[in-house]
Amino acid sequence: MHFVSGQNLLHYRLVEKIAEGGMGRVWKATDTHLDRDVAVKFLVEDFEADPQWLARFIHEAKTVAALNHPNIVTIYAIEEFEGHRFLVMELVRGSTLDRMVPEDGMPLPRFFELALAIVDAVCAAHGRGVTHRDLKPRNIMVDEEGRLKVLDFGMARSSQSASAIPTDSDTPTEPILPAGRVEGTLPYMSPEQVRGEPSDPRSDLFSLGVVLYEMATGRRPFVGDTTAEVIASILRDEPPSAAEIRPELPPRLARILARALQKDAARRFQTALDLRRELEQLRQEVAAGGAASAIRSVAVLPLEDFSGDPDQAFFSDGMTEVLINNLARIGALKVISRTSVMQYKGLQKPLAETASELGVDAVVEGSVLRAGDRVRIVVRLIDAARDRLLWADIYERDLVDVLALQSEVARTIAERIEVELTPQEDAHIARAGRPIDPAVHEAYLKGRYFWHKRTTEGVRQGLRYFEQAAQLDPSYAPAHAGIADSYIVDGGRYLDVPPKVAYARAGVAALEAVKLDDSLAEAHTSLAAVRTDYEWDWRGADQEYRRALELNPNYATAHSWYAEQLSRMGRHDEAITEARRALELDPVSIFSSMLVAWILYFARHYDEAIQQASRTLELDPDYATALRILGWACEETGRYDEAIAAHKRACALTAYKPNFAAQLGRAYALAGRTTEARQVLADLTKASVESYVSAFDIAIIHTALGEVETALDWLERAFEERSDHLPYIRVNPRLDPLREQPRFRTLLQRMGLEMDPTSEPTPQHRA
Numbered sequence: 001m002h003f004v005s006g007q008n009l010l011h012y013r014l015v016e017k018i019a020e021g022g023m024g025r026v027w028k029a030t031d032t033h034l035d036r037d038v039a040v041k042f043l044v045e046d047f048e049a050d051p052q053w054l055a056r057f058i059h060e061a062k063t064v065a066a067l068n069h070p071n072i073v074t075i076y077a078i079e080e081f082e083g084h085r086f087l088v089m090e091l092v093r094g095s096t097l098d099r100m101v102p103e104d105g106m107p108l109p110r111f112f113e114l115a116l117a118i119v120d121a122v123c124a125a126h127g128r129g130v131t132h133r134d135l136k137p138r139n140i141m142v143d144e145e146g147r148l149k150v151l152d153f154g155m156a157r158s159s160q161s162a163s164a165i166p167t168d169s170d171t172p173t174e175p176i177l178p179a180g181r182v183e184g185t186l187p188y189m190s191p192e193q194v195r196g197e198p199s200d201p202r203s204d205l206f207s208l209g210v211v212l213y214e215m216a217t218g219r220r221p222f223v224g225d226t227t228a229e230v231i232a233s234i235l236r237d238e239p240p241s242a243a244e245i246r247p248e249l250p251p252r253l254a255r256i257l258a259r260a261l262q263k264d265a266a267r268r269f270q271t272a273l274d275l276r277r278e279l280e281q282l283r284q285e286v287a288a289g290g291a292a293s294a295i296r297s298v299a300v301l302p303l304e305d306f307s308g309d310p311d312q313a314f315f316s317d318g319m320t321e322v323l324i325n326n327l328a329r330i331g332a333l334k335v336i337s338r339t340s341v342m343q344y345k346g347l348q349k350p351l352a353e354t355a356s357e358l359g360v361d362a363v364v365e366g367s368v369l370r371a372g373d374r375v376r377i378v379v380r381l382i383d384a385a386r387d388r389l390l391w392a393d394i395y396e397r398d399l400v401d402v403l404a405l406q407s408e409v410a411r412t413i414a415e416r417i418e419v420e421l422t423p424q425e426d427a428h429i430a431r432a433g434r435p436i437d438p439a440v441h442e443a444y445l446k447g448r449y450f451w452h453k454r455t456t457e458g459v460r461q462g463l464r465y466f467e468q469a470a471q472l473d474p475s476y477a478p479a480h481a482g483i484a485d486s487y488i489v490d491g492g493r494y495l496d497v498p499p500k501v502a503y504a505r506a507g508v509a510a511l512e513a514v515k516l517d518d519s520l521a522e523a524h525t526s527l528a529a530v531r532t533d534y535e536w537d538w539r540g541a542d543q544e545y546r547r548a549l550e551l552n553p554n555y556a557t558a559h560s561w562y563a564e565q566l567s568r569m570g571r572h573d574e575a576i577t578e579a580r581r582a583l584e585l586d587p588v589s590i591f592s593s594m595l596v597a598w599i600l601y602f603a604r605h606y607d608e609a610i611q612q613a614s615r616t617l618e619l620d621p622d623y624a625t626a627l628r629i630l631g632w633a634c635e636e637t638g639r640y641d642e643a644i645a646a647h648k649r650a651c652a653l654t655a656y657k658p659n660f661a662a663q664l665g666r667a668y669a670l671a672g673r674t675t676e677a678r679q680v681l682a683d684l685t686k687a688s689v690e691s692y693v694s695a696f697d698i699a700i701i702h703t704a705l706g707e708v709e710t711a712l713d714w715l716e717r718a719f720e721e722r723s724d725h726l727p728y729i730r731v732n733p734r735l736d737p738l739r740e741q742p743r744f745r746t747l748l749q750r751m752g753l754e755m756d757p758t759s760e761p762t763p764q765h766r767a
Helices: 051-065 108-127 201-217 228-237 251-260 272-287 310-328 340-346 351-358 399-416 423-432 437-452 454-474 477-495 499-516 523-532 538-551 554-566 572-585 588-604 606-619 624-638 640-653 658-670 673-689 694-704 708-721 732-739 742-750
Strands: 014-018 025-033 034-043 074-079 086-089 094-096 140-143 148-150 297-300 363-371 374-383 386-399
Touching: 014 034, 014 074, 025 538, 034 051, 034 074, 034 423, 051 074, 051 086, 051 658, 051 708, 108 148, 108 201, 108 272, 140 523, 140 694, 148 624, 148 694, 251 272, 297 310, 297 351, 310 340, 310 363, 310 423, 310 437, 340 351, 351 363, 363 437, 363 454, 374 399, 386 399, 399 437, 423 477, 437 454, 437 477, 454 477, 499 523, 499 538, 523 538, 538 554, 538 708, 572 588, 588 606, 588 624, 624 640, 624 658, 624 732, 658 673, 673 694, 694 708, 708 732, 708 742
Parallel strands: 297 363
Antiparallel strands: 014 025, 025 034, 034 086, 074 086, 094 140, 140 148, 363 374, 374 386
């Protein structure tokens, strides 16, 4: 039907057309009965003629009409004129939000005023089961009196609705994706919308995060010159921190926006109310001049052992680790890992200095006293910057309830620093607090105590205690995860078993742990390591690492191992990000520092790898693995003498372990010192008679000597034995001379790695 100004539809007189999109037209009209201006919206003829679209249009209009919120445009009526249905809505006179955002972002008071109004509207909609699905600045208006209204719920879906009606495409620069099935407007769509997957209210929270980011900084977080580039940015890119773009913004606001923009919906705010609470709390802090000084990062210092018995050190260390793990489940809180905090055991340092070194706002300290079947824990929470006691308490329980005690402490700390637990986080912490047989718990704590030593005897003794705990209680998932970790660490070398055997045993234990407790991040991390190192199931490994980090976003080991997984896939930027996140959570750990150098090497950032390896060696000059990476990077930059010196020192520190000796052999070969390289080969062959020597280590020396076919023979042997270095085959610079060989490409294919480095790997059938 063709409409013209002055035309009457029932008691509505059309005045002028004010908007037109792909599926709808909006007119300003006068309600002659009530003598007021209104907005009238029609579906265009093609969609109006489809009964299914019309039914959806009416159903969703009724749903939104029931919202009745001051920040949501009001729908007055659904009318019909000569067979045409149309909506009659509140006419909002004012400006859309996209015209109100300055190039450098809004002043903070104005930002909070409008941001909270938008979130209030979303809270109201979600509370009635309505998801907007097209939040963007052009669907948000501020009227002439300064009141904000969220418009155009044309794509909204209620929880009772099985399908939805797409929105108007109101501008060619922000297209709706084709086919009418992927709903939303670029670049405000969530990753799940872009992929055409089912979405829930958390999709609105992502779109809302994009809007708030733009309001705060004046920029959109995801950009591109074409539709494809914007889509890729939404799916792949991590936008700059809002505080980097606009340094005067509170760091907490930057963290809030970053959480809203998490690509994984499970890592975002889980409800609009969660987001609103964070923004309101921050607004109050800013209004008070920052006096509240929100605490969003914590280090749990080693709990002091008051037993007086050196043999009880495992118990106080274990209690420290359990408390760290419980707090680490809280996504809004940064929690420093065990490895870093344990380096402060027994040290008498000012708390402000310790907090500064660890990069945290607050520290938790205290003591443990175990006497018979009772345990007593004293806990203090201290604002380190102000040296101010925030909270302290004493807990005493039977040993059977010690895990419940730790869960209670974690919850109380979260309350005291005003961190809101999501329902999932609260449930996971509660589950971790179930009663436990003291003998099982003691065996497990001893297992972790020795496993953390990362020495041959430590790992072996840790495995014995994990197995003891599992025998005492086969249903105790952490014990099985500990068994898996014992076989995984260093590819089974500590236990003197080939990787093929080690990872097979680890896989059995990890699967059992996940089966017993799907909420255990350690179990998913162990299973992920088996998936990638042994099974070469790259997609399965990726899923398990994501699950682990969803359950425990502060688990430094998961970030570290996931960084390695991403590196092997050639996803180097993501790998570097994960490695740096692990270092942030484990800031004084030599392993985490070394890992960054490791990832930089495989990303072929050799100069940066040398710098990072050197920084690691400043922490520990005798760290052989850092020396190995230093040698690798020096080789790639032609600094052979420095490489040989680094490898020689690493060999001396490890009593010429085969995997270190092989690196020296390769450096000799590259430097043209063929005789010495062949002597290393001979030594490795001799050593293989009595202990495991990786076929991969033999292969790299033959590669450096230019013996291509022999190198490929050894690589194929490494494939059969599941060498733990083989998963890096696609990105390893040491194998570059072999890449054009058909046998090498066949190996890649058999491992599921023959693909474009930017694509997601798919495991192939393996003989």
